[in-house]
Amino acid sequence: MAKSMGTSAGKIALVTGASSGIGLLSAVELARRGMTVVATMRNPERRGRLEDAARAAGVLERMDVRQLDVTDFDAIPGVFEKVAADHKRIDVLLNNAGFAVGGFAEDIQMSELRHQFETNFFGNVATTKAALPIMRRQRAGHILTVTSIGGRIGQPVVSSYTASKFALEGWTESLRLECAPLGIKVVLIEPGAFATDIWERNSELGANVTQADSPNYARAQRFQKEVIKQIPQADATEVATLIADAAEDPNPRLRYMIGKDAKIQWAMRTILPWKWYERILVNYLKLRD
Template identity: 55%
Template sequence: MAQERVALITGASSGFGLLTAVTLARREWRVLATMRDLTRRERLESAARAAGVLGRIEILALDVTDLEQIAGVAATVAARGLRMDALVNNAGFAMAGFADDVTDAELRRQFDTNFFGAAAVTRAFLPQLRRQGFGHIVMVSSVSGRSAFPGMSSYSASKFAMEGWSESLRLELKSLGIQVVLVEPGAFETDIWTRNGTLSEGTLDPRSPNAARVERWKKGIEGAKKQPDAQVVADGIAAILEDPKPRLRYVYGRDAKMALMMRRLLPSDVFERLMVKYSGIDGNAG
C-alpha cells in the first residue's frame, strides 16, 4: 500500500494557499495547512467541508516571522514520523506605495514575511528533506519577482530576493533529490490586494510628493476588471508537486505572460514607457 503523501502549506487561510490545500486534499494528499491567525480558519474549513475533504486537512498555527514557532512545527512533524513530500511557501502580503514614501520599517516588514519567512521555513525542513532524499519545495513568487511595476517596489523587491535565493537553492539541492520550483502568478482573484494588502503610511499622506500620482494609480486599480479564478494556480501547483522533474519556473496568468514577453522582446525604453502608461501614475503621459 502506497504511503500517504504529505504537504505543508504556509498562508493557507485564503487565496492560493487555501485553494491549494483543498486541491491537494481532493487528490488524496494529507495537508498540513498553516496560518498565522487561527481565528481565520473558517474559510478553509468551509471550503474543505464543501469539497468533502475536511478530514484530510490539519490546520496548524504558524507565523513565518516567528523562528521559535517555525522550529516547533518542524519538530512536531518530525516527531510524529510524518514524511514531507511537499513544502509550499505561500505566506505573504503586499506592501504597496511609492518607493520614497515607504519607510525602512515597512520595507523590513515586507521582507520579514515574504522573503525571510519563506527562507526560514525552508531551512527548518531541509534536514528532514535531506534525510528522506526526496521532496518538492514550491516558492509562491509573482510576476513582480521578474518584472517590477510602479507603486510596488517593496513587494517586487521581496519577490526578486525570493527568486534569486530559490534559483541558487535549486542548484544546491538538485543532486540530493529535492526539487525547488518558483510559481509566478500574475493578477488573480485573491486577497493579496484587499485583506492581505497594505498601503504605506507615507503614500496615504496627502503631503506626499506623490499624492496626485497615488490618486491616479488607485483609480486604475479600482477600475480594473475582475481577475481570473485563482484555482488555475492551485491546480498548477498540484501538478508541479506530482511531477518528479519539474522545471524551475511556472508562469500563470495572461497578464504575467504578456509582461514577461514584452520585457524580453521590446527595447527597454519602449517597455518602460508602456509600464508607466499602463500604471496610470502620470495620467495620459507616455
C-alpha cells in the same frame, strides 16, 4: 482540469498561509489528490473558509490545521519537527504566505520595507530551512515557493513587494542547484494577478502614501483609482491546480509562470526595447508627475 486521487495518496504536504486565496485553494487541491495537508495559518481562528471548502470537496479528514506565523522565526523549526514526528515525513512544502505593501518608493519608510521582507523573504526562507533537514533525511521532497510575475519584472508602486519577490527568486534559484543532488526538487510559481484577499484585506499602504503633503500624492491617488478599476477577476483555482501538478511531478521545472497578464507582460518586457516598454507602462499606469 483537477485530477483525482492518484500516486499522491499518503503523502504529507505542509502549506503556509492556508487561511485564504492561493494557499487555501492549493491545500484543498493537494488533499483532493490524496495528500494529507498540514494547513498552517497565523491565526487558526480563520480556519472556517478552509474547512468549508475542504468539506465541500470531501477532504476535510485529510486537513490538519496548525498555527504558524512565518515571521515567528524561533517557533518555525519546532513546528516542522513536530509535523515530521506526527506524520513521519514532509513530502511537499508550499511556501505561499505573503502580502503586498503599496506606495511610491520615495514614500516608503525603511521599517515598512523591512516588514515586507520579514514575511515575503525571510519568512519563506525560514520555513524552507526548517524543511531541509527533514527532506535531506528522506532524500526526497518538493519545495514550491509562490513568488510572482513581480519577482521577474519590476512593478511600479509596489517596489517593496517586487524587491522581496526578486530576492526570493534569486535565493530559490541558488537553492535549486544545491538541492538537486539531494533529491529535493525546488520550484518557483510565478502568478500574474488573480482574485484573492491580497488586493484588499491583505493589502497595505505605506503610512506616507495617503498624506496630502507626499510629493507623489496626486499620482498615487490616480494610480490607486486605476488599480481599483482593475482588481483582478481571474480564478486562483488555476494556480492551485498548477501547484498540485508541480508537487506531483517527479521532475518539475524550476519556474512556472501562470496567468495571461503575466505572460503578456513577460513577452512585452523581453521582446520590446526597454525605452518602448517604459513609455507604454508609464502612460498605461498614468505615472506621469
